[in-house]
Amino acid sequence: MSTNINNSPLGAGGIEQQLWSYIDGHSSSEERSFIEKLLQSNLEWKNKYHELLDIHQLMNTSELEQPSLRFTKNVMERIAQYHIAPATKNYINKKIIWGIAAFFITLITGFLIYGFAQIDWNDKSDSTLPVDLSQVDFSKIFNNNFVNGFMMVNVLLGLVLLDRVLANKRKKFQKQA
Amino acid sequence: MSTGLGDNEIISRVLRGEQNAYAELVNRYQGYVFTLILRMVKSREDAEEIAQDVFVKAYRSLADFRGESKFSTWLYTITNTTSITFLRKKKLEVHSLDNEKVFEAADNKDSGFRANLIEQKSRVNMVNEAISMLSPDDAEIITLFYKAEQSLEEISRILRLETNTVKVRLHRARGRLKEKMEKNFSEEVKNI
Numbered sequence: 001m002s003t004n005i006n007n008s009p010l011g012a013g014g015i016e017q018q019l020w021s022y023i024d025g026h027s028s029s030e031e032r033s034f035i036e037k038l039l040q041s042n043l044e045w046k047n048k049y050h051e052l053l054d055i056h057q058l059m060n061t062s063e064l065e066q067p068s069l070r071f072t073k074n075v076m077e078r079i080a081q082y083h084i085a086p087a088t089k090n091y092i093n094k095k096i097i098w099g100i101a102a103f104f105i106t107l108i109t110g111f112l113i114y115g116f117a118q119i120d121w122n123d124k125s126d127s128t129l130p131v132d133l134s135q136v137d138f139s140k141i142f143n144n145n146f147v148n149g150f151m152m153v154n155v156l157l158g159l160v161l162l163d164r165v166l167a168n169k170r171k172k173f174q175k176q177a
Numbered sequence: 178m179s180t181g182l183g184d185n186e187i188i189s190r191v192l193r194g195e196q197n198a199y200a201e202l203v204n205r206y207q208g209y210v211f212t213l214i215l216r217m218v219k220s221r222e223d224a225e226e227i228a229q230d231v232f233v234k235a236y237r238s239l240a241d242f243r244g245e246s247k248f249s250t251w252l253y254t255i256t257n258t259t260s261i262t263f264l265r266k267k268k269l270e271v272h273s274l275d276n277e278k279v280f281e282a283a284d285n286k287d288s289g290f291r292a293n294l295i296e297q298k299s300r301v302n303m304v305n306e307a308i309s310m311l312s313p314d315d316a317e318i319i320t321l322f323y324k325a326e327q328s329l330e331e332i333s334r335i336l337r338l339e340t341n342t343v344k345v346r347l348h349r350a351r352g353r354l355k356e357k358m359e360k361n362f363s364e365e366v367k368n369i
Contacts, residue, residue: 017348026329026344055355059323062304064208065215067225072203075232079199082233084192087240 015045019052096164103157110150117146184248191239203232206249209325210256216308216316217260218267227263231256250331253321257335264313307357315350322347 021027022035038045182190182201190198210231215224235255242251308316321327321335329347333340 016352020348020351021344052351052355055351055358058300058304058358059319059351059354061301062308062324063301064324065212065224065305066208067211067228071207071211071225071228072200075203075229076197076200078229078233079196079236082237084239085237085241 015048016052019045019049022049023052023056093164093168096161099157099161099164103154103161106150106153106157110154114146114150185244188239188242188244188248191236199236202248206252207232209249210252212324213253213256213317213320214260216311216320217313218263219309219313223263223267227259228256231259234259246331246334249325250327250334253325253327253335257317260313260317303358303362307354307362310357310361311350311353314346315353318343318347318350319354 018027018031018035022032027035035045039049040046184202184205187198187201191202207228211224211228214227214231215221218224218227231252235252238255242248308319311319318332318336321332322329327335329340329343332338332347333343336343338346
């Protein structure tokens with residue numbers, strides 16, 4: 001009986017790669033049955049399989065190296081000087097991260113809205129920019145209700161963040177006390 | 178003396194303040210961690226120092242172990258990063274998969290000496306010796322797979338690589354190990 005390798009369900013890779021997958025048990029059932037047929041009919045595959053299987057078995061006989069006898073004692077002496085650090089998720093407050101994100105999103109959105117509001121979309125002049133920068137009155141930018149409101153929102157967000165940071169610090173001090 | 182408790186149970190105890198319970202975890206994994214490091218850094222003194230650092234780091238970060246993976250996988254991740262940091266600090270060349278010239282040169286230098294010792298070596302020694310001739314990358318992946326009994330998925334988590342990449346790297350590492358064995362221990366390999 002001969003098995004045609006050209007019509008094989010085996011993926012890319014040479015004989016060795018296919019056989020290692022087979023030995024490790026990572027082949028699909030289709031590949032497994034195909035390789036099993038090849039091992040029965042193809043001498044090259046059979047020899048290679050036994051060669052790799054020997055190495056695989058040898059690998060499993062290798063022994064672990066051992067550190068010095070005082071190893072555990074040394075580690076325990078060293079950790080006696082330390083405390084277990086609090087879990088990262090406990091001190092990285094997700095609300096703070098969301099607060100910072102909200103701050104920047106508000107800032108960017110505000111600038112975009114303000115910028116688009118300044119554009120005269122009906123202007124048919126030859127200028128490549130839809131905004132005539134010489135006509136923008138910068139003195140008004142920080143002197144109107146929109147910007148004042150926008151700045152107020154940002155200041156409030158900043159204060160909320162500061163409050164959270166200080167509250168966390170206070171809690172930490174209380175715990176330590 | 179082994180307590181027979183599972184890793185997670187021991188970790189819970191340590192987190193509750195029973196610091197001495199951590200010794201059981203150290204006893205359980207010191208051989209694996211030490212072997213893994215030794216195969217990367219090739220010096221027993223350095224390996225012992227790094228292994229101690231690994232267990233101290235693991236202890237300090239124990240609250241971060243969420244049990245999503247096996248404790249061993251988490252510990253080997255710390256082992257891998259600590260060893261790499263050490264190798265970088267020491268400015269030892271961490272060889273890429275396709276660059277083994279230095280290790281090959283080392284092989285050739287003392288292959289004659291090795292040939293005289295072949296008969297005295299046991300199979301175990303031969304495998305360990307052959308692994309020590311590999312590059313740190315190859316030795317690490319082989320040790321993780323065979324000795325630390327980590328699956329391809331777990332190794333991919335430890336090394337921060339795609340599972341398929343790990344599969345290819347493991348395959349190449351085994352190929353190179355086979356070459357080393359055939360080259361340096363041909364008589365023993367024949368007798369297997």
